[in-house]
Amino acid sequence: MKKIFFFILTIGVVPGAFGQRALFPDVLDLRADPPEGKRIEQNVFSDMGAWHAYALPLQPKDYGAFTGPLVMDMNGRWLSDAVSRLAVAVNGQQRDFAGAKAEIHYFPGMLEQSFVWKDISVRQQLIFVSGRESLLHTQIRNHSTNPVQLRVAYSGRVKGMEVKNTGLEGQRFSITWPATDSTYADSLGYAAVWKASLRPGATFDQTQRHSFAPDGHHPNNQYDFNTELKKNAARWNGYLSRYFAGTKRLSNDEKRLAVKGIVTLMTNWRSASRDILHDGVFPSVNYQGFYGVWSWDSWKQAAGIATFFPRLAKNNIRSMFDYQDEYGMIADCIYADKSENNWRDTKPPLAAWGVWEVFRASKDTAFVREMWPKLVRYHEWWYKHRDHDNNGLCEYGSTDGTRIAAAWESGMDNAVRFDSAVMLKNNAAAWSLNQESVDLNAYLYAEKVYLARLGAVAGERNHFTEAALELKRLIGDRFYDAPAGYFRDRMLGAPKHVPVDGPEGWIPLWAGIATPAQAAAVKSKMEDAKKFNARVPLPTLSIDHPAFDPEDGYWRGPVWLDQFAFGTEGLRRYGYRKLAAVLETKLLTGAEGLLADQPIYENYHPLSGKGLNARNFSWSAAHLLMILKNK
Structure with a gap:
């Protein structure tokens, strides 16, 4: 029992392999029965901007397999309940994973399963190594005093995939493994088998490389798992160390929440693919309608991501500005298929705030200089296309004249304050609601303040400080409802405020x-x-x-x-x-x-x-x- 206990401890907390992330196992419960098809509500693990993800098994009958993968593009679907399911026989006797001492965990950046019997132990680890590839590593150790004969098999579903001696190949998903002793497949699935004689204290090690390429371009990289595991641990420990630097008063539960926030953002990270030109972050991997990159989501995500990973925060912002149009407008959202991009509206202007937050974290003046002219054009766009009466106060609107797109532009899609608003035409491709919104103009004021700061960093002379002071006066005069003691929207030409209290106030x-x-x-x-x-x-x-x-x-x-x-x-x-x-x-x-x-x-x-x-x-x-x- 002492040997078994020591083995389990070393899996979980060896500082050289895990470091700080060992303190945060299972901040999110990834265990579930295998989902099917497009039911994608299950918590999953992805990393490095990959377009595929996995989960942990819930039932003992599924031990030895990581659930999935879930594969993503314009939508998500489960490719398999378990594309790589492990079976181990020792001296001709099949081992039952449900009967072993089992440890199954989600660490930040890694999934792990370990199983211990009296004579052998099995450890499976899954990490991502690029925006297209993950590695599944299996290690089997002989703890007995006698040699053992191993039969190691991996099996899974292979619909639409070709099985070869060194892996599976499909149009967009593939598995590469070491040459097998035998491989077979039929219409229901495949099995790949390896045999080995294991002396006392020795290990059997094997690494599979899984690749999902939504753009069809599979990498052909070779990896050493131990090297990649060290990189993975260093990268994740770096994220956590950077975030926790300077935080002294968080409880253990609050620290775990912070780590859950980080892994949530990292699982929603998608690398550049097809018409998404820079890495971006989906709103949620668990909702089919959110498989794209949204503008004000991106500004907010960037401000949070900058606390631990500024490079991704910068690219998240760039991904939206890649599609800035000739007038300065930023699309509501973009997709891997740009024909689906939503140009009917934009979203509330928080881009300069997002860039400022990234600069605060990174001190990257080159990024500020890169973004400066784009931010100015976007800011000026609002006054050219969303100020119906040219009074210096803007309205939410749309490019197609529809009220629903104008409500989307507010970000508060069905907010009560817009229930009585109608559309007014500004020019050939711009309409406004007949309602000036306090939050929009407050955001524009804040943008002027941040643009003034960013201009100073970029070495650009500008007038935004003076413009901010003038807008501040206009907002105070127009939107504060003194009898109500609250800031409220105003209809154009109406003597009273819109009698609705929400966060805009x-x-x-x-x-x-x-x-x-x-x-x-x-x-x-x-x-x-x-x-x-x-x-x-x-x-x-x-x-x-x-x-x-x-x-x-x-x-x-x-x-x-x-x-x-x-x-x-x-x-x-x-x-x-x-x-x-x-x-x-x-x-x-x-x-x-x-x-x-x-x-x-x-x-x-x-x-x-x-x-x-x-x-x-x-x-x-x-x-x-x-x-x-x-x-």
């Missing part, structure tokens, strides 16, 4: 526009349990509004973590640090599964804490990383 605090008296009034609503201070605070619609409907409302009541974070940052900006900390604690403890091994959701029910909509959502993870930095 605290964005002026985040941007630094509000006067101290205005901030105090907004703060009083944010801390009011009848308005916004719910179990999970700061929902997207005041609790007392008749249309409040978190379960089915999307932007009519759920708590979105980006708007939550803007709210608490705004409170801190005006000195309400204690309230901000209280609200953040309520979020972390009240939102379902945040401090457990459950996925980070797109949004949360403010009253019950239930996770809503897409799982493993990128901008939620990014903002959690920023929120935890406030500790």
Whole structure:
């Protein structure tokens, strides 16, 4: 028993192999029965921008196999329940993995299964080595005092794939393995077999290379697994060390949440492929409609990713600006098939903020100089195409004249405040809502502030500081509803404000526009349990509004973590640090599964804490990383 116990310990915590990441096993529960087809809600593991992913087995009958892969392109589907399933026989006797001492874990950057019997032990490890390739390594060790005869077999489904002595080949997925002693296949699957005589203390080692290439271009690389494992551990330990540098007050649960945020973003990372020209981050690997890269998602993701991996943060921003049009517009979203890109609208202007956050983390002045002219063109685009009456205050709108695309442009697709808005034509390819939105103009004010800072870094003289001061005056005059004590939208030509209270009302605090008296009034609503201070605070619609409907409302009541974070940052900006900390604690403890091994959701029910909509959502993870930095 002592030998077995020591072996299990060395698998889990040897510092040279794992280092810091050994402290964070299973921050996300990846165990599940094998899914089928396009049911992709299962938590999965991917890395390095790969377009395929795996999960851990739940049932003992599936031990010895990693679930999947899930393969992705314009949508996702499970290629197999287990494309590589291990079977081991010792001296002619088949071993039952369910009867072994089993350890099955998800470490940041690696899946691992280990099985121990009295005479032998088996360890399987799966890591990614590129944006197309993963390695599955198997090690079998003889712990007995006698030689043993091994029969090692891997089997799986092979529909649409050709089986060869050194692997499987398909149009976009392939497996490469060492030459076999025997290989066979039929219409149901394949088996590849290796035989070996193992002396006492010796090991049998084998590495398979799995490759999925959505663009059809398979790499032909050779890898040494031990070398790659060391690189993998160093890379992941580097991510964690960079993030945790300077954080001193996080609890163990909060540290695990931070790591869960990091692995969520890394699993949603997709490398450049086909019409996606730079690496980007999907909103969620678990929702078919999110297999692309979105603009304001990218700005927020970049701000969070910059806390541990600035290079990816920069490319995430570049991926959207690769498609900036001749007028300066940024598309709502882009896909691996650019014919599907959505040019009907853009998204709220937070790009300069995202670039500034990346610069703060990386100090990369070359990146700022690269982005500067693109950011200026995008900023100027808003005033040329989304200011219907040319009064210096912009409206959300669309390129096709449809109201639904204009609502999408706000990012708050079905927000109650837009229920009475109609479309107005600005020019041949630009329409606006007949409603000036306080959040849009507050974002534009913040962009001017950040553009002024970025211009100084880039060595570019600019007028954005002066322009920001003028816009600040206009916003205060136009959008603050003094009787209500809140910032609200205004219809063009209407004498009164739109009588709806949502997160748009605290964005002026985040941007630094509000006067101290205005901030105090907004703060009083944010801390009011009848308005916004719910179990999970700061929902997207005041609790007392008749249309409040978190379960089915999307932007009519759920708590979105980006708007939550803007709210608490705004409170801190005006000195309400204690309230901000209280609200953040309520979020972390009240939102379902945040401090457990459950996925980070797109949004949360403010009253019950239930996770809503897409799982493993990128901008939620990014903002959690920023929120935890406030500790």
